[in-house]
Amino acid sequence: MKENIFKSKQKKLLSIYYTAGYPTLESTIDIAAELEKSGADFLEIGFPYSDPVADGPVIQNSSEVALQNGMNLKVLFEQLKALRSRVSIPVFLMGYFNPVLQYGIENFCKSCQEVGVDGVIIPDLPMYEYEDLYERIFRQYGISNIFLVTPQTSAERIRKIDKLSTSFVYLLSSNATTGKKLEVGESSAVYFQRMKEMELKNPLVIGFGISNAETFAKATAYAHGAIIGSAFVKLLSAPNYLQEIGPFIENIKS
Amino acid sequence: MSKYQVDKKGYYGPFGGAYIPEMLYPNVEELQSKYLEIMQEETFQQEFHALLKDYVGRPSPLYHAKRLSERYGANIFLKREDLNHTGAHKINNTVGQILLAERLGKKRIIAETGAGQHGVATATVCALKGLECVVYMGEVDIKRQAPNVARMKMMGAEVVAATSGSKTLKDATNEALRDWINNPVDTHYIIGSVVGPHPYPDLVARFQSIISEETKKQLEEKTGSTTPDYVLACVGGGSNAAGMFYHFLDDEQVKLIAVEAAGHGVDSGETAATTALGKDGVLHGSRSILMQTDDGQVVEPYSISAGLDYPGIGPQHAWLFKSGRGQYVSITDDEAMQAGLLLTKLEGIIPAIESSHALAHLEKMNFKGGENVVICLSGRGDKDLDNYMKYFGF
Numbered sequence: 001m002k003e004n005i006f007k008s009k010q011k012k013l014l015s016i017y018y019t020a021g022y023p024t025l026e027s028t029i030d031i032a033a034e035l036e037k038s039g040a041d042f043l044e045i046g047f048p049y050s051d052p053v054a055d056g057p058v059i060q061n062s063s064e065v066a067l068q069n070g071m072n073l074k075v076l077f078e079q080l081k082a083l084r085s086r087v088s089i090p091v092f093l094m095g096y097f098n099p100v101l102q103y104g105i106e107n108f109c110k111s112c113q114e115v116g117v118d119g120v121i122i123p124d125l126p127m128y129e130y131e132d133l134y135e136r137i138f139r140q141y142g143i144s145n146i147f148l149v150t151p152q153t154s155a156e157r158i159r160k161i162d163k164l165s166t167s168f169v170y171l172l173s174s175n176a177t178t179g180k181k182l183e184v185g186e187s188s189a190v191y192f193q194r195m196k197e198m199e200l201k202n203p204l205v206i207g208f209g210i211s212n213a214e215t216f217a218k219a220t221a222y223a224h225g226a227i228i229g230s231a232f233v234k235l236l237s238a239p240n241y242l243q244e245i246g247p248f249i250e251n252i253k254s
Numbered sequence: 255m256s257k258y259q260v261d262k263k264g265y266y267g268p269f270g271g272a273y274i275p276e277m278l279y280p281n282v283e284e285l286q287s288k289y290l291e292i293m294q295e296e297t298f299q300q301e302f303h304a305l306l307k308d309y310v311g312r313p314s315p316l317y318h319a320k321r322l323s324e325r326y327g328a329n330i331f332l333k334r335e336d337l338n339h340t341g342a343h344k345i346n347n348t349v350g351q352i353l354l355a356e357r358l359g360k361k362r363i364i365a366e367t368g369a370g371q372h373g374v375a376t377a378t379v380c381a382l383k384g385l386e387c388v389v390y391m392g393e394v395d396i397k398r399q400a401p402n403v404a405r406m407k408m409m410g411a412e413v414v415a416a417t418s419g420s421k422t423l424k425d426a427t428n429e430a431l432r433d434w435i436n437n438p439v440d441t442h443y444i445i446g447s448v449v450g451p452h453p454y455p456d457l458v459a460r461f462q463s464i465i466s467e468e469t470k471k472q473l474e475e476k477t478g479s480t481t482p483d484y485v486l487a488c489v490g491g492g493s494n495a496a497g498m499f500y501h502f503l504d505d506e507q508v509k510l511i512a513v514e515a516a517g518h519g520v521d522s523g524e525t526a527a528t529t530a531l532g533k534d535g536v537l538h539g540s541r542s543i544l545m546q547t548d549d550g551q552v553v554e555p556y557s558i559s560a561g562l563d564y565p566g567i568g569p570q571h572a573w574l575f576k577s578g579r580g581q582y583v584s585i586t587d588d589e590a591m592q593a594g595l596l597l598t599k600l601e602g603i604i605p606a607i608e609s610s611h612a613l614a615h616l617e618k619m620n621f622k623g624g625e626n627v628v629i630c631l632s633g634r635g636d637k638d639l640d641n642y643m644k645y646f647g648f
Contacts, residue, residue: 102550123275
């Protein structure tokens, strides 16, 4: 088994988010394999939902196209059967609660385990419901549930999130929908520093608003790693997107 | 504590809760922890009731519709929410929420709107209080409802087109939630129906409960009893019905009938009959009954009435339906249009097409004679004249 990157001393981890089934229904695994080859450290694969309230225009559009292409959780898990023969870095699924609820929580965790998914990020799954009803099931199947923290989240709540988390804590650069540009001004620097000083047991990974080498460097000065979403999804609209993945990752990691 | 009201955790039976991303948590938590306390303050109650009286024009009359009663063989009373300022029940809630927003120290108000009635009611109270107002409205609805767009703009509101998805109410709600995420400190979101994360369904129902509070008193004056046999209201998200049912919920001898929009028919694929077709699910922050695909994608609703054109219902309605306390039925476009015309001809009242759905259900009821029936006439038909004209060829 590979070393657990979230427990290692390795820093400046780069994670990439993209939407399954975008730009084409069959692109999901090819993109994952290309990202690993190019040097991404872990992945978030989004499963689309008709009403993505936490997302800005770029990811909204990719979700809409993916749904039109016929993507859903059943199709995704079918595709992901080929995941572990081609990709070895950690993979998380990210999406909204209703499709998971319809698929069935236990069924979902079981499918994740079967295809080798490491964890999930479901922004609108309430912490109380996870604790009361699902934590036991997630643990049974060895699936990590990732929680979000924003600049407005209270210290008490952050401690609780840290306690419930098993891979990393997802730190939002600002209170915003996806795809806004990160400005590490004085207030966000104070917030990142405050988070760093809390010395949580889980590593911090910063997401939302990270788009290029500069914002990646700023974020990883405070955190274990950072996640790029909208900027990468934009690149996927190019006709030869698979060839553009290498240079994109190289530019950020350099 | 009524078993039909929200519990301490924000649920109605299995429905309700707060299914929101962390970005909305502080705003929603602030509301959860403060709304009851603020609403119970004496100064709040005084200001709320003074505005309802002098600005909205309450109490709204309870009108005994004699010719309609003769036709159906029952004593039919219309609760005249159509006579409120701005023409519908929506203003009861916006007056309450603007006072709440003021006390929370918010400087900026956002809202979603479908046909524009809630948008107008929100723009109205923002003008009244001199607060910045942004209303999200589907691009399609902006084109369909030009007079209401003009009204909002005249009152100083900014109307922003929602261009995602089907470009109607559901998408306007998504855009309003996104705005709230991006403006977490100074902004209050005035939701227009009994939907959204806890405490919104309870908050909005409480502000609308004035409808049934007045009805009981007025009914006693007219019939000698506070208890009718039937109470009817239309349901999109369900705010007028929530207010109309509120003080009758625990009186189980009062039969509650909620009327949804069947559009072109429950099985036509063009409908908003949520309880007939929906399954348990999560949308816009709460667990309720939702029209959706097997994969959990929300299905686009349809109704001739823009105010009933929503793919879910409020969580309290889901519970009243599931527990059997309420009877949930649906009425097609055609049935509603005919009922609207009938009321106009018999009583000289042009109802909103939403309210016409509730009226249309009278055709399907069998009265023994002499039952007391209250129908919430939630809005006036001025906004629908275009639709009536096209439909009947006037």
